[in-house]
Amino acid sequence: MTRDMICVSCPIGCALHVELDDAGKVVSVSGNTCKRGEKYAIDECTNPVRMLTSTIRVNGGVLPVVPVKTSVPIPKGKMFECMKAINNEVADAPIKLGDVLIANVCDTGADIIATNEV
Amino acid sequence: MLKYDLVVIGGGPAGMAAALKAKECGVKKILILERAETLGGILEQCIHAGFGLHYFGEELTGPEYAHRFIEQVQQTDIDVKVDTMVLEIRTGNVVVATNNIDGMLEISATAIILAMGCRERPRGALDIPGSRASGIMTAGTAQKYVNLDGYMPGKKIVILGSGDIGLIMARRMTLEGAKVEMVCELMPFSGGLQRNITQCLDDLGIPLKLSCTVIQTHGIERLEGVTIANVDENRRPIPGTEQYVECDTLLLSVGLIPENELTRMAGIIIDPVTNGAIVDENRQTSRPGIFACGNVLQVHDLVDYVTAESQIAGEGAAAYIANRPRGRNHYVSVSGKDGVRYVVPQNINENPDGDVKLYFRVADVFRNTKIIVESDGKVLYSKKKPKLAPGEMEYVIIKADDIRALEKKQLTVRLEVPTK
Structure with missing residues (x-):
């Protein structure tokens, strides 16, 4: 399974491509230009949270x-x-x-x- | 006549930060005049989070951000008059205002800081054909109805314009049970922050239609629907793409206009691009002793930047009041070209007290583009940026020594776009 998303960590807005295994675990993140992009992708795929x-x-x-x-x-x-x-x-x-x-x-x-x- | 060292017009984030900074710099008698019933300005209705990340290093809601400044003002001897409308600034820096308690007020001030903020571009500015049905309002008006007055202005919503207020309201209305059908954006890109597009639209499955606008409203008493159409590269509706969308409410998030009626009446020179006063690096306008800061000077994306700019104005006004005006009439003029729409400040004293931050906005989305600041062909600053967008205010810092050393009293900020 794959997921595409735009990183919101900074204004650049990298297009992230995430590969997940059958259990929903992140296998790889590409498209990011910094570490924050990887963290954002993993958080969004495993436990997305929002301030309400x-x-x-x-x-x-x-x-x-x-x-x-x-x-x-x-x-x-x-x-x-x-x-x-x-x-x-x-x-x-x-x-x-x-x-x-x-x-x-x-x-x-x-x-x-x-x-x-x- | 009342006498003050400094009168600040507007008690929002700009006015409060400017007044507090002036107080910190030793100004004795300060008065803030506020039109609304409380200090805080528009932040009071911006109940979402995302404020203060730069200035406080933590994420606050609008009311929380305002509250920190309101508390500080209350701890000083700064006088505040709320529910007070300023009518005019006369020659000799006399402010004319009115309220229910004092009646007409004439206040003589050594210096004045303009911090009136901005207002939303209304329906009348858009020329959308249709009758004056109820249910058509700016996104900020709807925000006040929901967040301060506690009621919902509609159930089925179309939003025109993808500025941040429109995006925030798309989420807010959805959370309160309304159906937001779509957000239409005339431009091929959104002027809002990506975070807001993700969290306010994508999270809730609200479509963002780019290069699309509302060409007609339907309904006489109450809005019944709108006709939308795609637009071409000249932003003209494309025949054959019209589509009817049923809705009872149309929210407009189509730009902000600095509220400069007082400024214009006072004969202060206005920049036709920012629609705010032309200022120097201390945020002094073309009228000595009158300063401007915040959204009345230039529309900001972040309140944190409003606070920073207003502190500059507060410090500048304090220096003026202490009779230490910083060398006027000998200016380096600053302008933008090649994709740079405007630069603030528009003037810098040729012998500035310190390094100067130049704030600017670009006209389009640019990638891997170089920002260049030059004078008479000589490059003072150059930096490559991965992305520049109209919705993100940018700044560069120019060293005081570089400004002093300029032969030609002129600076240009421009972009160098990579050739493909």
Whole structure:
């Protein structure tokens, strides 16, 4: 199996070509011009993660929502599940930047934390 | 009349960084005037991550990046007036502003820093035929509706323009349950960062249609759909390629315009390419004592660069206030050619205080291309870059001694494209 992707580690955007074995293990990476490209390809093929940002409803605040993020990047495939949990949550003002609004969201090990105050 | 050493117009990342730097350089009385209800500017609605990698060495969201500067401003004696609209800059550096508490304000300032930011190019600038149906708005307007006001402006979305705000909103709307049908880009390449194309479009299976534009909107009360078409190399729609796409919302991410109404009224000379003031290396405009920085001067890709530029302006204003203006009227003029669209600053004092960073943008995507800075045929700087793109601001550093040694008071930044 092979996968083609564009590296996002820097603005050059190398076209990466990845060969995988039947177990999904990376056999080789080509097209990269630096070490970061190889790491990016392996991460994307084995455990792609993303930082998730969104908003949570607020009761009694100046604004109706507070922006939030995951404390660490979460598996890419869990983004929509985490969005559901975020959209089911309502927080009470006042909220401080850094407050944990959902602990260990969807068992990802990441907390949902406020990124502004309301 | 109120009296200040420095008045900063705009309390976003540029204004805050400039004011803080001026304070650090010893300026006593500083006032920031902000149109919105809070400091922070557009960062307050940019809830995605990716800010601060250069300046703080860590990845922050927009509100977090802004918060660090808001806290610092609050810890100083810098005065802040929010909900305040500046109407005019009169001769003698008098700022006229208004708000609900003070009424009309006249503020006399030794120096002024312009940090008003930019706004999005609106629908009216595009000449798309169609009625004024609701559901057509800029990507930034939708971003405010979703991220600050907490509601979704539509369910079925087409995005025109693949600038970073458009890409970010494609992901944001999808995560909140909307169906983003496609992103259309007039140019044969995207102006957005590759990371955003990967993480905002590819991750979610949203198609990016290059060399494609919206040629008509449909619907009278509410948008019902758009007609898209491919364009040729002259960006003209190709007959026969029209396609109807059903949607209730059209988001526009088609460029940013520096907000220079005050600047123009003040008679400050504007660069027709950047649409911002012409400045020297201290970011001083053509009017003594008036400085400009951030997106009002030139549209940046990264807030980190806005912060860096604004600190230069803050330092320049502090030197001016301390009556140490740096040798005006004896300038080396800087320009771009051969693929370099513009260079900021446009002027450098012929005896600068230090090395000077020249920021510029290129007109097209170039690979394995040499950046050359020369004066009168003599090369001062030359470096080969694997890739240059219009969406990535570039800079080169020119040594102060090299500038002092120039015989002809003129510098050119150009590209040398490899012959095939």
